[in-house]
Amino acid sequence: MLTRGPDxxxxxxxxxxxxxxxxxxxxxxxxxxxxxxxxxxxxxxRQTAEGVAIRPDMSRALPVADGDHHHLYASLGCAAExxxxxxxxxxxxxxxxxxxEGDGRVEVALGQGGGADPLFEAILARQCTRSDYDGRAVSAADLAALEAxxxxDGAEVMLITDPARIAQVLELILxxxxxQVxxxxxxxxxxxxxxxxxxxAIETGDGLYAASSGNPTLPTFLGRFMFDRFFTVAAENDRHARQVRSSAGLAILHSDRDDPAHWVQAGxxxxxxxxxxxxxxIRHAHLNQPVEVAATRPQLQSLLGLGSRRPDMxxxxxxxxxxxxSLRRPVAAVIDA
Ligand SMILES: Cc1cc2nc3c(=O)[nH]c(=O)nc-3n(C[C@H](O)[C@H](O)[C@H](O)COP(=O)(O)O)c2cc1C
Structure with a gap:
């Protein structure tokens, strides 16, 4: 078995x-x-006269998990932020x-005289943490800071810490x-x-590295073989149920409207x-299954009383x-002249 290793x-x-x-x-x-x-x-x-334009690379879209490109535009919003x-x-x-126009793009205009936001300092430490958590609650003050x-504009988060409500959402996740599985x-x-x-992971600079999800690292042929054997509904549902039960709460990002401009804002x-x-x-990880599956999204919407608001993540x-x-491709690989 290969280890994570110094590389x-x-x-x-x-x-x-x-x-x-x-x-x-x-x-x-x-x-x-x-x-x-x-x-x-x-x-x-791409650098523009006003600042930076960020446009989708449709050759890297996810036609099955993200058929309408919702997550793709949300990811552009994450990058823009x-x-x-x-x-x-x-x-x-x-x-x-x-x-x-076209596939749509995000234009960030830059000017003089902006102020530093302390969130900048967290960019290098942020990660999605796909492990079991320790069950500790988050303080009311920290919950309020997360909401704020x-x-x-057009998007916000709803936090759920009530165990009965978490159990209802978990049913939809499962x-x-x-x-999907x-x-x-x-x-x-x-x-x-x-x-x-x-x-x-290093060669491609992209994708989901096994160790980031707590899985053993393996030669690719063996990893694919094990995935085919062990990626089952029972195993995945057990894992997600355990992960949710070990968490302090759930967070739902939701937006005013269901269109690409608002998907960017949700990102x-x-x-x-x-x-x-x-x-x-505080750590976090995604459990987007109920917003990705067309049949469960309206159920999530009504369970949470979102009305016509779009649950995004x-x-x-x-x-x-x-x-x-997780790794990234170098800047030179994603910049257009
Ligand atoms: C719109 C969006 C959807 C995502 N969906 C999932 C998901 O369903 N499951 C998951 O484990 N991670 C999900 N992620 C997290 C990404 O997999 C993660 O950001 C990526 O692998 C890079 O890792 P890092 O955030 O730790 O740097 C999502 C992220 C975004 C922005």
């Missing part, structure tokens, strides 16, 4: 380290450290606009998860983004939630040690 540790340390946010490459570096669906990094960056925080750290102001941080197309797409060992809201959580020593949060980090 992955070295790649992690080199990637998750400071850059100069006053340079275009520095800004894009911080943007690429954002959370993004399957770590597919379906984004391209990091970029804007980095701009602020360099004393620049920023304003975001979503342009729907996640409030952006129903939706069973639908038993869909061969979903499993095949997921498998194509899994990186079963450090070498393939920004989530990225801010994740950075604020990181700053407070579902997460759990709580306390746990960090897990091995």
């Amino acid at each position: 992955h540790d070295a790649a992690t340390a080199a990637l998750w380290s400071p850059r100069d946010p006053a340079t275009p490459d520095g800004l894009v570096h911080y943007a690429t450290l954002a959370a993004n669906s399957h770590n597919a990094q379906a984004w391209r960056f 990091n970029l804007m925080l980095a701009a602020g750290a360099a004393g620049r102001s920023s304003a975001l606009e979503f342009t729907p 941080a996640a409030r952006v 129903t939706a998860n069973a639908a 038993s869909d061969p197309a979903f499993a095949a797409e997921l498998k194509s983004w899994l990186r079963f060992n450090a070498r393939s 920004r809201s989530y990225q801010r939630f994740a950075l604020q959580a990181t700053a407070l020593g 579902l997460l759990r949060f709580g306390y746990a040690p960090p897990m091995p980090r």
Whole structure:
């Protein structure tokens, strides 16, 4: 069995380290450290006269897990939020606009005189932590700070800490998860983004590294074989139920409307939630199954009393040690001239 090894540790340390946010490459570096669906990094960056444009890279879309590109645009929002925080750290102001023409793109206009937001400091420490948590509750003050941080134009977070309500949402997670795990197309797409060992994680600089999810690292052929055997509804539902029961609560990002401009805003809201959580020593991980599966999304909406508001992402949060980090492609691979 391969271990995580010094190569992955070295790649992690080199990637998750400071850059100069006053340079275009520095800004894009911080943007690429954002959370993004399957770590597919379906984004391209270009310097414009006004600032930076971020557009989708449809060759990296997820046709099965994200058929309508909701997560893709949310991921662009995550990247934009990091970029804007980095701009602020360099004393620049920023304003975001979503342009729907073509595949749509995010335009970040940069100006002079912006202030630093303390969330910037959390960018290098943030991660999605897919382990069991320790069951400790989060204080009311920290819950309030998470809600405040996640409030952006058109999107916000709802936090759930009531055990009975968590149990109801967990039922939907398990129903939706069973639908996804038993869909061969979903499993095949997921498998194509899994990186079963450090070498393939480093070579591609993308995808979901086995150790980041607490799985053993294996040669790729063996990892694929084990995935086919052990990726079952029973095993995955057990894991998710345990993870939710060990968490302090659930977080639902929701937005005013169901369109790409609001998916971007939901991504920004989530990225801010994740950075604020990181700053407070609180971990989080996604459990988006009920928003991804068409049949369960309206059930989640009505269970939470969201009315016509769109549930965008579902997460759990709580306390746990960090897990091995995920990698990114270099800035040069995602910048267009
Ligand atoms: C819109 C969106 C959807 C995501 N969906 C899931 C998910 O369903 N399950 C999961 O474990 N992680 C999910 N993630 C987390 C990504 O897999 C994670 O951000 C990526 O692998 C990079 O890892 P890092 O955030 O730890 O740097 C999602 C992230 C975003 C932005």
